[in-house]
Amino acid sequence: MWGLGSGGSRGPRRALSTEQIVDAAVTVAEQGGLVAVSMARVAQELGFTTMSLYRYVDSKDTLIELMQDRVIGLPPELPADANWRTALEIWARAEYRTIQRHPFWLDIPISGPPRGPNNMAWLETGLAALDDSPFPPQMKLLLLLNLSLFVISQARFARDATDSDDFAPVLRRVLDPAQFPALSAVLAEGSLDDDNPPGGTESGWAEGLFEFGLGRLLDGYAALSNTP
Known part of the structure; x- marks a missing residue:
């Protein structure tokens, strides 16, 4: 995942790369969902034997972890002049849109904290967004993880x-x-009707619920920081 521990130059030239395998696995998942991903199916996508993949990826679990990091990609560049709340709004919306573009990502089990370079870049960017906040370092991490779980x-x-x-x-x-x-x-005044989503938005219930919840969550962060 981090490009460490790669094999030496001796032996026959490798015809594949880890990146190609991960990209093929993502293609399979985009077409048939996470359930469609298997070492055999990915090998078929690449035109190689299943056993040949194990020279690069030791298991399906490892492959899925690599896929999780690949799909989330790199975080957005946050405006240098944005305050911490605005920066977190941009960060959260970018994560939300990224996940929406790859629905199978949501089916990947969360078995522990992410460890890949892209996920670490998201974490770094989110923590940097809180540089001008009064929160101590550990609380910054907790606030960011809570925000990501909400997203x-x-x-x-x-x-x-x-x-x-x-x-x-x-x-x-x-x-x-x-x-x-x-x-x-609540029903009588139309609050649960499809044409009356949360927050008065016009993008439907799911979008309205996300924006309403994001705003209230960050209101809580602001109250905790004693800032407007």
Whole structure:
């Protein structure tokens, strides 16, 4: 992942590279989802035998970890004059858009902290965005990880949420206002209708929910820092 521990120059010239294998695996995942990725399927994509891949990648688990880092790519360049809140907004939206472009990324299990160079670049950029904040170093890390987990959960909701055109109308028919007075009041004023997403945005529920939640999360960070 970091380009360390590569083999020497002796022996037959290698016809593949780790980068080619990872790119092929990403292609397979983009076409058929993460479930379609196997060493055999990736080898087929490349026109090589399955065993030949193991000279470069020791297991499917390692391959998926490499894919996770490759797909997330490099972080955005943040404006030098942006305050910490604005910088975090840009950072969070960039992560959200990147994940949306590669939906299979959300199916990769989170088994521990990311270790790849691209993920470390995102972490470095996010921490640098907090340079002008009053938070101590450890809290900066916790705030950034919390923000990233929020982004991932919102991206998963946006991907997985099914068509909800009949959600509010069905609830209006089946809910007894005497048993569910608070929910019935929300339904009555249209807060759960598809054409009335959170925050008054016009981009639909998933986008509105992300922007509303991002704003409130950063409001909390600002309150914690005692800054406007």
